[in-house]
Amino acid sequence: MTMAYDGHLFHGFQMQPNQRTVQGTVEQALIKMTKGKRVIVEGSGRTDSGVHAIGQVIHFDYPGNQIPANKMILALNSMMPMDIIFNDCEIVNEDFHARYSIKGKWYRYRVSLDHFVNPFKRFYTGHYPYPIDIQKMQEAAKDLLGTHDFTSFAASGGQIINKVRTMYYVNVEKDEKENEIVFDFICSGFLYNMVRILVATLLEIGNGKRPVNDFPRIIKAKDRQEVRETAQASGLYLYHVFYDELPKKYRQDLE
């Protein structure tokens, strides 16, 4: 199932005791539908507290009688709070797994350039009211494409040992109407806080605090101490999950 959620009132995706989480909320609804059976919800990955999703994907094994896909959407939406919505449902083979079957993930990050924090954007964007050169960020972003060890961009705390990932696509663009910068990243997989650390580094480059060609050096260092900043959770959106080979237009690494 594909779902969107406004993350600002959730303690992230993953279930935790006594916290309002996305996984917990969906599992509660499924328990009601199955009259008491626990149905384990597997997500394409966790999102942190305050992080949003436009296209999060989950899977679960629904016990008992099969429910048609469109009925499942209606049934779950009728039990969801207003900050979660299911937009799509597909009945899949046994070998599909929301996390292990991934071919790529797309995260978007929005940064407001307004002088003051816009009240309507406080939960939905990061905020950077400083001078910024978008061309410098666009130039620097090219160095992220391809296969690299992204250790320098992973927050400590993750249990993953292999930190080699392939960055397929990076786009940095001004949304003039909203006075925002929109960052898009499509990668084979993301490490803990990786997008937020990448965005913080790009903003430092755009602001002139780092040279435009700093990424190759940071990547080579394999040291989180090289990058101390992490952009706010509020600007981050899990935008799309790919389970098929990526369309060519998103394979900038092959260009």
Next chain:
Amino acid sequence: MTMAYDGHLFHGFQMQPNQRTVQGTVEQALIKMTKGKRVIVEGSGRTDSGVHAIGQVIHFDYPGNQIPANKMILALNSMMPMDIIFNDCEIVNEDFHARYSIKGKWYRYRVSLDHFVNPFKRFYTGHYPYPIDIQKMQEAAKDLLGTHDFTSFAASGGQIINKVRTMYYVNVEKDEKENEIVFDFICSGFLYNMVRILVATLLEIGNGKRPVNDFPRIIKAKDRQEVRETAQASGLYLYHVFYDELPKKYRQDLE
């Protein structure tokens, strides 16, 4: 001063005991600045619980030493919660009054046409997931222009006796990117719930529940019973307040 606020966590503009209100929040900050003197904040008008503002205007008489306009913005913003922002400040003559000096007010209403309620829009739009003909609404809206007794579009509870107002400008437009309809109304003044009742009526016309030429009949009836629906507060924005004569482009009533 000109301010924006996200209304979804306020019990409206007007101060009320034991409720979080916009006026109350600003007056609390002013009490701190004046070390205990109450400064009465006058708004261009009240907004209801859940209603937003992009360009609300307030005035107050600041006691003691005059503070430069740009310093006043910074001082108040530093004490505001994240859902209020002051964008402009102007030192005015004694005869200026945020409410009585008004030449016109501009309200905007946003309606999402998404099938399900989008989690990111639940506090910021109305919702109308039914078939809608925008041309019909555009056609009907023309009948609102000019000077009319708007009694049929005023919720009971207001203390105003004279319900004659001049509608200067009405625009109904599709925002394709957002899948929303955006309604704009500029009027000499608005009665209680007037925009929300007008929008509900326009949606009924767009949906074919009412004839396109129903407004002249409803206006003539001077009876609130003619219109029973009121659109949700969440879609409504006080967009701008005019204190000078309206620019010609907003005087559709003279065309």
